[in-house]
Amino acid sequence: MATASSSQNTDWQDRYYHIDQVLDKPGPRTDPAFLAGDGVKDFLRNQAKILVIGAGGLGCEILANLALTGFKDIHVIDMDTIDISNLNRQFLFRTKDVGKPKATVAAEFIMKRVPGVKVTPYFGKIQDKDDDYYMQFNLVICGLDSVEARRWMNATLVNLVDPENPESLKPLIDGGTEGFKGQARVILPTITSCYECSLDMLNKPTAFPICTIANTPRLPEHCIEWASVLEWPRVHGDKKLDTDDPEHISWLYNVASARAKEFNIEGVTWSSTQGVVKNIIPAIASTNAIISAACCNEAFKIATSSAAYLNNYFMLIGTDGVYSYTFEHTKRDDCPVCGGDSLELSISSEFTVEQLIDLLVEKQDIQIKKPSLSTPTSQIYLQAPPQLEASTRPNLAKKVSELVPPEGEVTVTASTLPFSLSLRITYT
Amino acid sequence: MKQAMSESQDIEIATTAIVTDGQPDSKTRRYDRQLRLWAASGQSALENARILVISGSATSTSILKNLVLPGIGHFTILDPANVTPADAGNNFFLEGPDSIGKSRAGEAVRLLGELNDSVEGVADTSSLEDILAKNPDYLLGFTVVIACNLENEVLEKLATLLWEEEAGPALVVVRSAGFLAEFFIQFHEHAVIESHSEIAPSLRIDKPFPALLEYATSLDLAGMDPTDHSHIPYVVILVRALEDWKKSHGGLPPQTYAEKKSFKQGIQSMKLKYDEENFDEAESQAYRCWTDTSVPSDISKLFQDPALSSLTPTSAPFYHLVDALRRFTQEPPHTLPLTSALPDMKASTESYIHLQTLYKTRAEEEKKRFTELLDVPLDDALVDTFVRNAHGLKLLKGKKWGALDRDPGDLLKALATTPKELAIHLSLSALASISAKHEPAITVEALTAEAQALLPPGTELPDEFDDAVGEIARAPTADLPNTAALLGGLVAQEVIKVITKQYVPIESYCTVDLVETWTGVVKFA
Ligand SMILES: [Zn+2]
Numbered sequence: 001m002a003t004a005s006s007s008q009n010t011d012w013q014d015r016y017y018h019i020d021q022v023l024d025k026p027g028p029r030t031d032p033a034f035l036a037g038d039g040v041k042d043f044l045r046n047q048a049k050i051l052v053i054g055a056g057g058l059g060c061e062i063l064a065n066l067a068l069t070g071f072k073d074i075h076v077i078d079m080d081t082i083d084i085s086n087l088n089r090q091f092l093f094r095t096k097d098v099g100k101p102k103a104t105v106a107a108e109f110i111m112k113r114v115p116g117v118k119v120t121p122y123f124g125k126i127q128d129k130d131d132d133y134y135m136q137f138n139l140v141i142c143g144l145d146s147v148e149a150r151r152w153m154n155a156t157l158v159n160l161v162d163p164e165n166p167e168s169l170k171p172l173i174d175g176g177t178e179g180f181k182g183q184a185r186v187i188l189p190t191i192t193s194c195y196e197c198s199l200d201m202l203n204k205p206t207a208f209p210i211c212t213i214a215n216t217p218r219l220p221e222h223c224i225e226w227a228s229v230l231e232w233p234r235v236h237g238d239k240k241l242d243t244d245d246p247e248h249i250s251w252l253y254n255v256a257s258a259r260a261k262e263f264n265i266e267g268v269t270w271s272s273t274q275g276v277v278k279n280i281i282p283a284i285a286s287t288n289a290i291i292s293a294a295c296c297n298e299a300f301k302i303a304t305s306s307a308a309y310l311n312n313y314f315m316l317i318g319t320d321g322v323y324s325y326t327f328e329h330t331k332r333d334d335c336p337v338c339g340g341d342s343l344e345l346s347i348s349s350e351f352t353v354e355q356l357i358d359l360l361v362e363k364q365d366i367q368i369k370k371p372s373l374s375t376p377t378s379q380i381y382l383q384a385p386p387q388l389e390a391s392t393r394p395n396l397a398k399k400v401s402e403l404v405p406p407e408g409e410v411t412v413t414a415s416t417l418p419f420s421l422s423l424r425i426t427y428t
Numbered sequence: 429m430k431q432a433m434s435e436s437q438d439i440e441i442a443t444t445a446i447v448t449d450g451q452p453d454s455k456t457r458r459y460d461r462q463l464r465l466w467a468a469s470g471q472s473a474l475e476n477a478r479i480l481v482i483s484g485s486a487t488s489t490s491i492l493k494n495l496v497l498p499g500i501g502h503f504t505i506l507d508p509a510n511v512t513p514a515d516a517g518n519n520f521f522l523e524g525p526d527s528i529g530k531s532r533a534g535e536a537v538r539l540l541g542e543l544n545d546s547v548e549g550v551a552d553t554s555s556l557e558d559i560l561a562k563n564p565d566y567l568l569g570f571t572v573v574i575a576c577n578l579e580n581e582v583l584e585k586l587a588t589l590l591w592e593e594e595a596g597p598a599l600v601v602v603r604s605a606g607f608l609a610e611f612f613i614q615f616h617e618h619a620v621i622e623s624h625s626e627i628a629p630s631l632r633i634d635k636p637f638p639a640l641l642e643y644a645t646s647l648d649l650a651g652m653d654p655t656d657h658s659h660i661p662y663v664v665i666l667v668r669a670l671e672d673w674k675k676s677h678g679g680l681p682p683q684t685y686a687e688k689k690s691f692k693q694g695i696q697s698m699k700l701k702y703d704e705e706n707f708d709e710a711e712s713q714a715y716r717c718w719t720d721t722s723v724p725s726d727i728s729k730l731f732q733d734p735a736l737s738s739l740t741p742t743s744a745p746f747y748h749l750v751d752a753l754r755r756f757t758q759e760p761p762h763t764l765p766l767t768s769a770l771p772d773m774k775a776s777t778e779s780y781i782h783l784q785t786l787y788k789t790r791a792e793e794e795k796k797r798f799t800e801l802l803d804v805p806l807d808d809a810l811v812d813t814f815v816r817n818a819h820g821l822k823l824l825k826g827k828k829w830g831a832l833d834r835d836p837g838d839l840l841k842a843l844a845t846t847p848k849e850l851a852i853h854l855s856l857s858a859l860a861s862i863s864a865k866h867e868p869a870i871t872v873e874a875l876t877a878e879a880q881a882l883l884p885p886g887t888e889l890p891d892e893f894d895d896a897v898g899e900i901a902r903a904p905t906a907d908l909p910n911t912a913a914l915l916g917g918l919v920a921q922e923v924i925k926v927i928t929k930q931y932v933p934i935e936s937y938c939t940v941d942l943v944e945t946w947t948g949v950v951k952f953a
Contacts, residue, residue: 012525017514018486021903022606028898029943061913064520068486068909085460088497091543115524179465180921180931184945216659218780219772246451263777270451275464282464285497286924289490289917297607297910297942307607310945318921319624320932326946 010116016041019070022306034305044070048303051137052076053126053153055102057283058143058175060092061292063106066141067114069300074110075120075137077129078103083244089285126153131160135168139302141295142174145281147202147367148416150174154187154195155337155418161190173298175291179282180318184294185329186302186310189338193312193329196337200365201329205279220260220267224276227255243278252277290316336366342409342422349401349427353381356400360412366421371412375404384415401427455546462498469622469813470928471499475546477571477927478502480597482556482586484509484532486907487576487604489521489540490916495923496543503540504550504570506559507533518909560585568593572923574600577907580864587614587829598926601829602919603856606903607942608896609915610856613922613933615826619746621813622930625820629769630721634681635761636667637790643782644668649698657700659776661783662710669695669710670717681718688718706774723757723764730823731757741804749814750821752801756794764818765794791815822932832937832952833857836884842952843883847890849948852939854879854889855896859904870904872897899943911942918947 016023023041026034034040050071052062055078066074080102082093092109093102103121110119122129126149134140134156144150154172162168172187174195187194212218213225232241232252242248253273260268274280294314301309310326317323334341343366347356353373360371373380380403381395382388395403404410404425412421456463463471477500481488484507492503511527521539522532533551541549559566560582567573573590575583583601590596591614599614636644644667649657670681673691682691692711699707731754735747756765768791770784795815802811814821832838832853842850858878862870875897879889918938925933937950 012513012516012528014513015517018518018903018906018908021906022908025902027607027902027943028895065910065913068518068520084454084457087458088460088462088499091493091497094542095545113520113523216776216780218775218777250451264781265777271460271463274460280461280464283461284465284494284921284924286494286917286920289494289913289920291917293910293912293914293917294942294945297914298945300910301943307943314945316947318918318931319626321934321949322918322922322938322947324947326944 011045016070023304027307029308031305031308036306040304040306041070044300044303045072048138049073049075049136050299050303051134051140052143053140053149054078054143054145055092055106055121056080056086056143056145057089057285057288058177058292058295059102060090060106061288062141062143062175062296063092063110063119064114065293065296066299067110067117067119069296071299071303072117073120074117075122076103076107077122077124077126078106079123079125089283089288091285126156131156134160134170137170139299140170140172141299142172143176143292143295145176150195151199152416152418154189157187158189158194158338159418171302173295173302175295177283177287177291179284180287181316182287182291183313183315184291184298184310185313186298187312193331194335194338197332197335197339198313198329199367202364202367204364217259217263217265220256220265220269220272221276223256223260223263223265223268224252224273226259227252227273228277231255241277243274249274249277287316287318290318336421337419342424344426345423346426346428347400349399351400352396353398353400353403354396357381357396366412368412368414368421369416371414374411374413376409376411378403380404380410400425459499466924466928466930470924470930473928474499474924475501478504478569479923480504480506480567480570480573482506482573482575482578484519484521484536485515485576486519486909486912487602487915488574489519489536490912491574491576491602491919491923492536492540492916493521493543494916494920496540496547496549498924499544499546500927502548502550503537504552505533505537506552506554506556507531507536508553508555509533511535518907518912520909556582556586560589564589568596570597571927572598572600574602574919574923576602577604580860584830590614591616591828599829600919600923602915603860604907604911604915604940605856605859605900606906606908607911608852608856608899609911609940609942610853610937611915611919611922612829612937613826613926614829615824615926617826618822618824618926618929618933619744620820620822620824620929620932621746621749621817623817623820623822623932624930625817627819628771629767629819630719630763631663631716631770632721632761632763632766633663633666633670633716634719635721635763636671637766637786639786639790640664640667640783641671643786645671654700656776656779658704658706659774659779660706661773661775661779662706662713663770663773663783664779665695665698665707665710666713666717669698673717683718688714691717709774721761721763723762724819727753727764727818727821728757730754730821733823739803745804745806745810746823748802748804748806749811750823751803752798753814753818755801756798759797765798765815766791767816767819768792769816824933824935826935832950833882838952839883840887842950843887843890846948846951848892848896848941849937849939849950851890851892851896852941852948853937853950854882854893855900857882858897859900863904870901872901875900895943896941908942911940914940914942 024036048071052059055076082097082100082102084098092106097105101123103123107119107121142153157170157172160168175184208222208225213222217223253270256268256273298309301307311328313327313329315325333339334343360366360368370383372382379392381392406427408425410423410425479500481492484505509532511522511530511532513528516522516524516528521536527535531553533553537549537551587599590599602611644664682688692714695707695711730750736751768788770787798815799811858875861878862874922933925931940947
């Protein structure tokens with residue numbers, strides 16, 4: 001097969017000495033459909049187009065690995081700029097880059113270091129792009145720290161699948177880390193378990209009841225939450241708290257310290273204040289390297305068929321030895337994104353609409369903020385626009401059973417999610 | 429790149445800023461996300477560490493990248509080779525064709541150095557064979573030595589040299605081919621005080637200390653203000669309920685299922701109002717009343733260590749601490765020292781802080797007693813760390829590299845318990861033996877014969893061996909970028925644990941299969 005001109009210009013003899021060993025020959029577990037040799041190399045190096053979401057801790061590693069394995073048309077999206085605290089792991093950035101967009105700096109670095117690789121950066125949000133944009137890629141790798149962005153990306157790729165068009169199925173490879181722990185997984189939208197299917201595996205975010213914060217603080221965290229949730233708006237009014245502004249953190253730290261002193265609580269520090277208000281997750285280069293390598297290896301195997309790919313979840317815990325667990329996470333039939341069934345929800349017939357909303361916000365397998373509810377025939381409660389919110393607000397105090405018949409369907413939507421959730425309500 | 433030692437002083441001062449007040453300086457901000465894992469003490473250990481990496485391959489630089497970024501003090505790359513076109517294609521710390529023909533160590537050190545100004549890097553183009561022959565002491569000046577895909581003969585010499593020096597550097601042996609890899613850490617022993625165990629220390633509800641018991645029994649539950657009643661911490665409720673129970677049950681805690689159920693009902697009946705959540709919490713935590721607080725078996729095993737019977741004032745502080753702990757647990761109530769770490773619970777600020785103060789005071793008293801039992805004076809901060817983490821102590825006993833392959837008994841045990849992990853180890857060991865012979869082709873047959881020769885006669889290779897050996901024969905000299913990157917992460921992680929003496933490193937071969945994407949540990953104990 002002919003080699004495209006871009007490769008001829010930059011590929012030196014033996015450039016792919018290492019990679020070619022697995023592309024020129026199958027292994028014992030390689031699918032018989034694998035066609036070793038020039039065809040697969042041409043696809044990888046001249047045709048495959050891959051999208052990387054995130055140019056942070058995982059993204060920097062992912063970009064470097066993809067470039068070295070021979071992907072030459074790489075796109076990357078990231079909405080963040082570089083902060084000094086990124087430099088302990090985001091190895092494409094230097095002190096002089098602080099403040100610049102991650103996507104742009106990372107793309108330039110990769111193109112300079114690995115000749116012949118084109119990295120196209122987009123400094124912005126994944127939500128800015130439409131289906132046509134996502135349709136152009138063969139594969140998507142996510143290296144994000146935000147649950148919300150992942151849910152959006154996952155739902156978008158599931159919705160993109162058109163059974164008539166095999167090209168519309170874009171494998172999604174997702175990685176995540178926290179300290180010495182991490183996971184990598186392969187999602188074949190609509191075919192295997194999706195991100196939404198496994199939402200209940202996430203750790204529940206720590207939330208402190210407002211009454212504890214206001215009345216019975218016991219931990220340093222309670223004092224910090226008091227400073228940020230109650231005191232900041234009381235003192236500063238509409239001025240928004242910027243958790244990236246050291247002056248703002250210092251203010252919170254001083255207020256939290258004073259409260260802690262008043263209640264004889266020890267342990268409020270500048271660092272713990274910043275950790276609580278920014279919800280900082282510890283992050284190190286080594287864990288990011290492991291998870292990113294696992295993700296890129298799956299991308300390489302999927303793009304080349306040179307070896308079977310992960311089915312479908314790899315979990316790593318590195319605190320006590322090296323412990324990992326590879327398993328198949330199963331698809332949920334009542335997954336609001338990829339399943340067909342509505343979610344059964346059994347509530348008391350005395351339940352009010354407001355209580356139902358609280359329940360939905362609390363539920364680990366749903367995790368929805370500010371849900372709006374409707375039935376096929378009427379609106380129960382809408383969070384926006386303001387006129388509709390006002391007109392549906394009286395329903396909050398009503399019993400759900402007055403508005404929805406037994407076995408009735410309720411559609412739940414939220415502005416942060418690109419899909420709606422269908423509930424079937426039964427009463428006890 | 430600046431001098432490592434003076435920099436580490438600065439950082440130690442800088443990182444202590446995290447526990448005092450004011451905004452952190454730029455160094456602390458840079459390392460913030462890792463200081464939350466290993467604190468200033470771990471950081472300072474990293475900054476005093478000196479790492480030697482043998483060869484400047486893709487795997488080597490991937491490991492180093494993850495050690496330079498968090499700020500190790502010094503690294504040396506030992507590599508006499510010049511960059512080949514193949515190197516320039518798979519190593520991110522070379523500049524493509526521009527680096528071809530230049531010193532591989534020199535190029536890699538230059539580009540790795542850009543990651544962190546405070547790390548000192550040295551390129552050494554000598555050969556390891558020369559150093560072993562002429563200046564072996566040079567190798568003992570490092571904290572950790574990492575050897576990637578080193579040939580058997582010279583590796584054996586290196587391993588023996590480092591093993592013979594009791595307090596010499598740990599040796600990490602890394603091997604990979606294509607989608608398969610393994611690594612092993614050679615050390616004599618490795619003591620961990622701060623294991624960051626996820627198991628919380630006992631609150632000793634079953635064995636309450638006097639001040640806690642007195643407080644719990646002195647409360648006038650019936651005559652108490654209802655608001656106060658709904659804010660009694662569950663610890664206090666349980667201590668009180670257990671004490672009352674024991675009075676009517678011959679001094680014993682609930683034993684049978686029926687008794688436990690009845691005890692829980694008793695807690696519910698203590699409520700003044702149905703919505704007192706603190707009593708619900710007490711019910712859900714009631715198991716603590718019949719969970720015996722004693723010395724965990726892992727810890728009492730440490731007391732049997734031969735090192736304790738031959739203690740001298742110059743023995744490692746860890747052993748003096750363990751010996752003091754042994755004596756401490758011989759005294760009533762035969763538990764580990766109390767820690768003041770109290771979980772959050774439904775309570776008023778006052779009642780919670782009061783309870784916390786009781787725990788803190790008692791913990792201080794027990795620490796004082798512990799200190800009296802120490803044979804040698806030790807730094808108070810060390811004693812404090814030890815006492816707070818006593819429930820998670822670890823003492824790993826290492827083996828010499830290669831010992832497994834020479835021990836038929838261990839190999840048979842590994843074959844029985846972890847066959848697929850052993851399959852990878854055997855095929856990589858076979859590859860190393862064949863490579864040493866410099867034969868033109870590496871075939872499945874030759875690899876299988878080598879692996880078979882490692883096992884006792886008549887032993888069958890594990891079922892998984894064919895898959896492993898087939899991958900090795902497919903790509904015997906491939907240092908794949910993804911495999912290198914994954915090993916880079918795993919090995920750096922273990923090296924960080926070895927250096928900081930925090931968290932727990934592996935004790936055997938860690939094997940990696942990137943076809944099915946799993947990691948495992950060869951077990952033969
Ligand atoms: Zn799903």
